[in-house]
Amino acid sequence: MKMKLKKGICLLLACVMVLSFAACGNNSSNESKPAATSGSADDLSNTLVYAGESESTINPLLNSHDELPDLIFSGLMKYDGNGKPVYDLAESSTYDDATYTYTFKLRKGIKWHDGTDFSADDVLYTYNVLTKDETLSSSITSNYEDIVSMTAPDQNTVVIKLSQYDAAMMDYFTVGILPKHLTEGQDINTMAFNQTPVGTGRYKFVKWDTAGGMIVLERNEDYYDKVPNIERVIYKTVSNESTKATMLQSGEADLAWLNSKYADSFRKNDSYKNIDFKTADYRGISMDFGTEFWQNNGDSIGVLNDAIDKEAIVKSVLDGHGVAAYSPIQLNRFGGNKSADIYSHDLQKFAEEMAKLGWVKGSDGIYERNGEKFHFTVQVRDYEEERVDIANLCASQLKAAGVDMEVKLVTKFDWDAGYNGFLSGYAAQFDPDMFYKNYVTGASDNTMQYSNTRVDELLTNGRHTKEENKRKEIYQEFETVYAEQPGVVLVAFLDGCYVSVKGLNGLDTTRVLGHHAVGVMWNIENWTLNK
Amino acid sequence: MAKVENSRFRKVGIGWKKVEPVALKPSLKKRLKGKPVFSVIILLFIVTGCLFAGQLANHDPGSFYLQNVNEAPNAEFYFGTDSLGRDIYSMIWYGGRVSISIGLMSMAIISVIGITYGCISGIANAKIDALMMRIAEMANSIPNLLVILLLMAVIGKQDAVTLSFVIGITGWFALARIVRSEVRQIRNSEYVLAARRMGVGFPRIMIRHLIPNFVSSIMFVVVSTISSSMSMESTLSFLGLGLPVDVISWGSMLSLANRALLLDTWWVIIIPGIFLLVTLNCITSLGNFYRKGNTKRHSNL
Numbered sequence A: 001m002k003m004k005l006k007k008g009i010c011l012l013l014a015c016v017m018v019l020s021f022a023a024c025g026n027n028s029s030n031e032s033k034p035a036a037t038s039g040s041a042d043d044l045s046n047t048l049v050y051a052g053e054s055e056s057t058i059n060p061l062l063n064s065h066d067e068l069p070d071l072i073f074s075g076l077m078k079y080d081g082n083g084k085p086v087y088d089l090a091e092s093s094t095y096d097d098a099t100y101t102y103t104f105k106l107r108k109g110i111k112w113h114d115g116t117d118f119s120a121d122d123v124l125y126t127y128n129v130l131t132k133d134e135t136l137s138s139s140i141t142s143n144y145e146d147i148v149s150m151t152a153p154d155q156n157t158v159v160i161k162l163s164q165y166d167a168a169m170m171d172y173f174t175v176g177i178l179p180k181h182l183t184e185g186q187d188i189n190t191m192a193f194n195q196t197p198v199g200t201g202r203y204k205f206v207k208w209d210t211a212g213g214m215i216v217l218e219r220n221e222d223y224y225d226k227v228p229n230i231e232r233v234i235y236k237t238v239s240n241e242s243t244k245a246t247m248l249q250s251g252e253a254d255l256a257w258l259n260s261k262y263a264d265s266f267r268k269n270d271s272y273k274n275i276d277f278k279t280a281d282y283r284g285i286s287m288d289f290g291t292e293f294w295q296n297n298g299d300s301i302g303v304l305n306d307a308i309d310k311e312a313i314v315k316s317v318l319d320g321h322g323v324a325a326y327s328p329i330q331l332n333r334f335g336g337n338k339s340a341d342i343y344s345h346d347l348q349k350f351a352e353e354m355a356k357l358g359w360v361k362g363s364d365g366i367y368e369r370n371g372e373k374f375h376f377t378v379q380v381r382d383y384e385e386e387r388v389d390i391a392n393l394c395a396s397q398l399k400a401a402g403v404d405m406e407v408k409l410v411t412k413f414d415w416d417a418g419y420n421g422f423l424s425g426y427a428a429q430f431d432p433d434m435f436y437k438n439y440v441t442g443a444s445d446n447t448m449q450y451s452n453t454r455v456d457e458l459l460t461n462g463r464h465t466k467e468e469n470k471r472k473e474i475y476q477e478f479e480t481v482y483a484e485q486p487g488v489v490l491v492a493f494l495d496g497c498y499v500s501v502k503g504l505n506g507l508d509t510t511r512v513l514g515h516h517a518v519g520v521m522w523n524i525e526n527w528t529l530n531k
Numbered sequence B: 001m002a003k004v005e006n007s008r009f010r011k012v013g014i015g016w017k018k019v020e021p022v023a024l025k026p027s028l029k030k031r032l033k034g035k036p037v038f039s040v041i042i043l044l045f046i047v048t049g050c051l052f053a054g055q056l057a058n059h060d061p062g063s064f065y066l067q068n069v070n071e072a073p074n075a076e077f078y079f080g081t082d083s084l085g086r087d088i089y090s091m092i093w094y095g096g097r098v099s100i101s102i103g104l105m106s107m108a109i110i111s112v113i114g115i116t117y118g119c120i121s122g123i124a125n126a127k128i129d130a131l132m133m134r135i136a137e138m139a140n141s142i143p144n145l146l147v148i149l150l151l152m153a154v155i156g157k158q159d160a161v162t163l164s165f166v167i168g169i170t171g172w173f174a175l176a177r178i179v180r181s182e183v184r185q186i187r188n189s190e191y192v193l194a195a196r197r198m199g200v201g202f203p204r205i206m207i208r209h210l211i212p213n214f215v216s217s218i219m220f221v222v223v224s225t226i227s228s229s230m231s232m233e234s235t236l237s238f239l240g241l242g243l244p245v246d247v248i249s250w251g252s253m254l255s256l257a258n259r260a261l262l263l264d265t266w267w268v269i270i271i272p273g274i275f276l277l278v279t280l281n282c283i284t285s286l287g288n289f290y291r292k293g294n295t296k297r298h299s300n301l
Helices: A002-032 A040-045 A068-072 A120-132 A241-249 A260-265 A292-300 A302-307 A310-316 A347-356 A385-401 A432-439 A453-464 A468-484 A520-526 B028-032 B037-051 B088-123 B126-141 B144-155 B160-169 B173-186 B190-197 B202-238 B250-254 B257-263 B266-299
Strands: A047-052 A077-079 A085-087 A090-096 A101-106 A147-151 A157-162 A203-209 A214-219 A232-237 A255-257 A272-287 A322-324 A367-369 A375-381 A404-410 A421-427 A488-501
Touching: A040 A047, A047 A241, A068 A203, A068 A214, A068 A520, A085 A090, A101 A120, A120 A147, A120 A157, A241 A255, A241 A260, A241 A385, A241 A488, A241 B257, A260 A488, A260 B257, A272 A385, A292 A302, A302 A347, A302 A385, A302 A488, A310 A322, A310 A385, A310 A488, A347 A385, A375 A385, A385 A404, A385 A421, A385 A488, A421 A432, A432 A453, A432 A468, A453 A468, B037 B088, B037 B266, B088 B126, B088 B160, B088 B173, B088 B202, B088 B250, B088 B266, B126 B173, B144 B160, B144 B202, B160 B202, B173 B202, B190 B202, B202 B250, B202 B266, B250 B266, B257 B266
Parallel strands: A047 A232, A047 A255, A375 A404, A375 A421
Antiparallel strands: A077 A085, A090 A101, A101 A157, A147 A157, A203 A214, A214 A232, A255 A488, A272 A421, A272 A488, A322 A488
16 A cells, blocks of 8 residues: 555656756747747648658758758759759849950849848859858869859859859859858857858748757748748758658658658658659668778779679669669769760679789689789768668678678767768769769868779869850760779668658659758748648 | 275275375476476577577678568578568577577676675675765666666677676676675675684675575576666667667667558567567566565565
8 A cells, every 4th residue: 555655656756857847948948939829730731741861051052962951051053953053142243255254233122131231242252252261171172173262243143254154054053142240250060050040031040959950941031032831840850761760650750861662651641641752862881092902902893783683782782762873963964974884784794804903812712813802891870770780681692702891780880980881872863064073183071082093084174164065975985984994882872752741732752852862842932731 | 893895995085095005206397387387498599590690690790682682581581671671580580599698798798796795795894894885876876778878888889798798787786785795695605604713705606605505595686687687788779879780789770660660561660669668578477486485485484
């Protein structure tokens, strides 16, 4: 009897404590959002909860493949549904062929989210940071190499002069503009602004709840173009693929990008919608040429393609939602040169090629050359299940062929630990020049230190050539040259499988998405939500 | 007395039968009564299966059969395949090896540390005894999982041996306490005193005089550490903190449960789960048997 009473009291106390904590939570959220007077149930009815990747910064200069910078910031240009640049902050522009000079007329009356007026100074400031700030560690700086000078004759005009013709420049003018008055003089890489961004975009940043893992955005009522229908976006930072799927199932999220297997599990369920985008996002094994192993054995990367059954991987891991990859730009409008598809899953051919390269199988069945085993390590983040699966399958297929690829699971990419590569993903969903920064020697996103003079030449030519046909020729040649001496063992291109609740309408699949299926929110202003 | 003819008497009684007393051999049934026969048979079956994994498995447990992804149990894949086409049936036997050996290795480590520590504490004088027991109790009061995670992070390398080591060195406190109280009871027995007077070293006293006297009372704890270590292994692997995914154990198989739930492939969760559960239950009932024997002994005192 006494025991029971005690137990009862304990339970009661526990309940009281839990309730009081919950009450605290409510109070604090009410305090920070005094405007939200209606009940919380009503609030959520027009709030899109998106389960996205984990974020540490929101800055268009630093995050080149994330959804949030595109919502909060806007650039001179933006991409339309077909991936072509159209005017955004700029309302018109002229280009002078003789002097390679762009003159942008800016829209009038644009305000930053904090109420300050937007002006040409902000544009100049942002492009100055991109082109002149030596401390900026951004992967996109190589895109702006051709800019030589910028001026602002008046508050609504920006003149940008290039050193030569640049075919992709209009694309790169889509980069989000930073507010000069809030960021000038600070270290762009580490400033606090990256966690409390202020932009000119469709949504305003409200707060970042790091404990709860969510970023709250509110629509920008003063937006210069169409104001979005959906009042609020809650971006939940989850990177774990199964967590995202579970959140959708339990109603904690309204939209998420899932791997193809999890997406399939929603297909027969009427209360969800599957929205399948095409992406230009490839998965491959990127070899780090900064490590000694590939400096010695860089000639033996391409041959690995012969040992990997890419079709089988697409069928199993991706459930058929993707295609086997042979060129980094094969889905691009300039790419897709079939003669670059020089590898096929053929162990006989693999053995022959390996013999040509001077590899001999050791007693343990693993190839050796110059006293060195064909053993390399590849790091994969453990929460990216699809990549882990791809890596494991590649490793087991390579092992069967006599190559020891060791998969190292990490929670965070460690670039200093000396891993020989990582399971990578990149995309050139717009202009193929997007890969200039990845494959040209010393370029800003060439973290794996790939270097091939012919590739450098071709990609540089491609950037500076005007005629579409010529560019196509150049990029198709790039595909064949790269296939012969690759730095990445390409495995597959993924489809972008999004799953949403039934009440979410307006997603438009005409856009080809980028890495991590980014870009889904390109037309978010037209979306509607009925929960 | 005149001889009375036997025939004049009549044997009476309902259902009378002639009884010839025979020395009854206790029947097998009787001898096995109260012993966990069922558990032992199942346990033996599972352990033998794991030992002969190479013979039982009909597929390579490490291979991905990409043409047979997510197949329900069928004639070729008895227990079905997971989302990458690995054969669950073959994995069960190979995985059992790892899981059971982790249980046994941890048990060995726990026993060695726990018994030694308990014996020293039991034999030592009151001050040292108190100090040693307080240390053990304090260490025991830190949540086990926390310490294990910390140690795993420090060690870095994750394989069956390091995992057993970590589970072992964090799991001996309870055993040490029981050993110590048992030793305290027998430390002043004549044979212990005699041995000590004769200058026998501590290790020898421990092995020859102490352990044989309390082994039956700690059997229960020792046996149950096997099952607790196995479940700790699966907990850690499930959380992704134990064995790497390429090392097959029942725990690492269960770590696919989350994914299997989403993909509606029940066999990926249920089958390793059943194996783990049955094994743990068998071990527990074995431990219980020792515990019962132990309590009886005390009541007979």
